[in-house]
Amino acid sequence: MLVPPTEARRERVDVAATGITVCGGARGETGLPLSFPVMHPGRVTTSLPQDGPERGSRRDTRLDHYVDRYAVRTHGMTASAIRALFAVASRPEVVSLAGGMPNISDLPLDVVGSSLHRLVLDDGRTAMQYGSGQGEPVLREAICEVMRLEGITAHADDVTVTVGSQQGLDLVTRLFCDPGDVVLCEAPSYVGALGVFRAYQCDVRHVAMDADGLDPQALREALEALRRQGKRVKFLYTIPSFHNPAGVTQSLRRRQEILAIAREADLLLVEDNPYGLLGFDHEPLPTLRSLDEDLVIYLGTFSKTFAPGFRIGWVLAPHAVREKLVLAQESATLCPPVFSQFAVAGYLRDHDWLSQIKIFREMYRERRDAMITGLADHLPEGCTWNTPSGGFFVWVRLPAGLDSQAMLPRAVTERVAYVPGTAFYSDGFGSRFMRLSYCYPTPERIIEGTRRLGEVLSREAAVHETFGTVGSGDGPGPVAPYQAPKPNQS
C-alpha cells in the first residue's frame, strides 16, 4: 500500500530519531532504524518496507488530508452508531418501521413507461437538454393545478421547481439565514429540515404542539421570549397536515390562529406540505398559503403523490422571494432536472393521477389501521400513541424511564427498527418518543413489527426496573406528546 507523494507531503513525518529505538532491527550509519521490526514468537526479525513510507519515518495521520480545511459547520458531521444501525434495517429479516419511503408498488408502470417512451421519441432533445432555472413552464402550470386541490390560487410565474422539496427548503434557508439566526420549528420536527438548519448553522428553537398541531400559546411565548432576548426569528417552519414525525394535523381554526400571530409579529411561515393529499378521513384542509399569500412560502412535492425517484418538488413564494430563489437555484444546479420535469408533466397529462392518489390513500389507510391494531395488541402498558388521519407516521410515547435511542440496539437484535425521537429535536431531547412508519411494510409485516417492538419494550423495561434508571434525556416526570424541551432538558 503506497503512500501517495501528495499524502506524504501533507502529513507530518516524525522521524524516528525522536526517541524510537529498534528492537533488534538493523541500524544505519546515523543510528536510525532502517526499518520497523516485525516480531515472531521467540525471535525478532525485521521486515524492510518495500512500498511503504520512507524508511525510519513514523506516519502521523488522521486519515483525512483535509481535516484542517473543513468549514466550521462540517465539524459536526461525524459517524454515528445509531445511524449505522439503520444499515441492518434494510435487510429483509428486519421489519423496518423506520423509513419514510412511499409505497409505489401500485403505480401503473405501463402508463409511466409509455409516457416516458413518448417523451424520449417526441421531445427527447428538449427533455435531455438544459432548461430553465425556474423550471419548465409546462410543469409549473401543472403544479398550479395540483395546488388548487388544496385551495391555493397561484400563477406559474411564482413557482420555482426544485430537486424535491428538500432542495426547496435548502434554498429558502440559504436565502434567509445567516449563522446564528433563529428558526422556529415544531416540537418535534422533520429530521431532514433540522439537517438543513444545522448545515446553515441556524439557532433552532422548538415550539410545542398538541393534538391540533402547533400550539398558538406556545408560539406566542416563544416569540415573546426571543423578543426579550433581542433575537429576531427568520421564519417558522411548519408541517400543518399529517405532520412528520408527529402525525397530527392543524385544524382550520388553528391555522387561522397561527396566521393571526404571524401577521401580528411579522413572522414569515415556511409551510411544508408533502402529505396534504394523503388524508384518510376528509377532504384536504386549506393550506396556510391558501389563507395568506404574503406571509407564507409554500413547499410542495411529487414524491408522495407520484414517485420520489424523479426528485421533483417546488417552492411557491411571493414574487420578490421567487426572483432570488431562481438565482439561488441557478447557482446550485443551473436548472432542476429537465427530464424528470417532463416525465412528471407527462404523467399528470396522461394518467388519471387523482384516482391514483385515491388508491394510495386507501393503501396507506389499511396500513395505518394495521399499525394501530398492532400497537394496541402488543405494546406494554404505559405506551401511548396518536391515530393519524393521513400521512405516514405514528408518534409513540414510551413509559417513563425508557430511552428509545439507547434501546435501538436491542430492537435491531430483535429484527425491528424505528427512529428514536431524539432525531426530531435539535438538542438531544425526545428520548421518550419514537416515530413509527406504516407507509412501506405490508399490513402483516407491520403487525409482526409491533409484536417484536412490544417484546423489546418489555425487556428494556425489565432492565430499567432492575437498575432503577430513567432515560438520560427527558427525565422521569410526565412529558407531553409534542413537548418542546425546557432549557434544562436540552
Next chain:
Amino acid sequence: MTDVGTVVVLSGGLSHERDVSLRSGRQVTEALRAEGLDVVESDVDSELVDRLTGLPDAVAFPLLHGEAGEDGALREVFRLLDVPFVGADGAACRVAFDKSIATTVVHDAGISTPEQVALPHEIFRELGAQALVAALGKRIGFPMMVKPARSGSALGCAKVSAPEELPAAMVGAYAYGTVAVVESFVVGTEVTVTVIDRGAGPEALPAVEIRPDSGFYDYAARYTAGATRFLCPADLSGEVSARCAEVALNVHRLLGLTDLSRTDLIVRPDGEPVFLEASVAPGMTETSAVPLALEAAGWGLGPTCAALVRNAAARHGSHHGPLPDGPG
C-alpha cells in the same frame, strides 16, 4: 486463472456492526482483486450455503464483525460445509470474542489485564442491583469501563467516573447483549498490534498508537476520518514496542488464533502493556488500524490478504496446482 479458487469475501450480516463490516469487505475485495484473485462479495443470508457449495474451490474470507462473524458460529458452518476460510476456527473465536473469557485466559497466562467482573443482567435482578453496583464501585473503583461482553467497535461501552453513572452505563451495555463486563480504567497510551501469519508463523506488525480528539475511542472516533490521530509505529521506546509485540503474539497463541488478529492494549506509564481485547476479524476500513500497520511494515493490504487466502487453501489441502510463494 488464479492459483486459488474464488475468494468469497463475507461482509454485512445482521450484527450491529453491519455497516463497518461492509466497509471492511469492500476494502479487502478491492485489494484482492488488485492482486489478480477472483473475488465475489457476499452478505450472510439464506442463500449463502448454496452460494458456497456452488463454488467448489471457494475460500471464505469472513469480514463480519460482531455476532455470527466473530463468535465462531459462521466458522463452524464453514467447517460443516468443508469450505476453507481465513482466520481462527469457531472454538477459538468463541473464546476470543467474549471479553470475559478472553481476559481470563490472557490473565492466567501472566499478561496484565484490567481487573474485570463479568455479570449477566439476571444476576442484578436476582440479587438486587443496588448492592451489586456498590460492590462494583468498591472492588473496581472509579473511573471504570463498562462494556458488553460480546460486541465490537466500542458499541455499548462507557467510561464511568462516578457511582451514579454506573446504572445507566450497565443498561447501555445490556442493550447489546445479556452479559456486561466492568473493568478498571487503565490510564496510558492506547495502542493496537496486528498479528499476521503469512505462512511462516505469526508476526507482529508495528504497533499503531491511537489518540482520539475526544479522548475516548468510541464509534465516532473510530469511523469519522479526521477525528483520531494515528501514529504508526507508536511513539514508544524500542523496549516497550517489543514488549507490546510480544504480548500480542502471546495473545494470538494463547487464544488459539489463526492467520490474523488484532490485540488492543493500553501501555501504562511504567511501560507495561495491559491487554484489553483481541479481535479475530479486525476492521479493514479506511480508518482502521490494521491497514496502517500493514503499510508501516511495507507489506501492503492486497499481498497480505492474498497470502492469508493461500494459507487457508493450503491448510484445507484443496488448492489447485502448486502454491506459489506468498509475498513474505
